[in-house]
Amino acid sequence: MGTTNKKFTPIAVELEKDKKYSWCSCSHSSNQPLCDGSHRAKKASPPITFVAEESRKAYLCTCKLTKNPPFCDGSHKM
Ligand code: FES
Structure with a gap:
């Protein structure tokens, strides 16, 4: 499977x-892919908040390398 790190799918x-929704941008949250407030104690980047435009299943990024947050853009495979 190449160099893909399954931890960050x-x-x-x-x-x-x-x-x-509040998407975790700092990677410290224990509630991935969403924010659990851990960025405050870690003095890390705050979450990116967004409102869902429609009801649907979405694949949210956990590697934090996406160029299209909060959505996975395949960057975790690089
Ligand atoms: S999980 Fe981050 S780009 Fe796919």
Whole structure:
């Protein structure tokens, strides 16, 4: 499987239309791919908040290298 690190594959989340989410951008959260507030103690980057435009399954990035946060763009495979 090449150099892909399975630890950092995206996590599928069932987004609900109009619901607000906080995507962890610092990687310290224990609730990946979403924020659990750990960035405060770690003085790390805050989450990126977004509102789901529609109800759908979305693959959210856990490697934090995506160029299209919060969504996986395949960067974890690089
Ligand atoms: S998990 Fe796929 S780009 Fe980060």
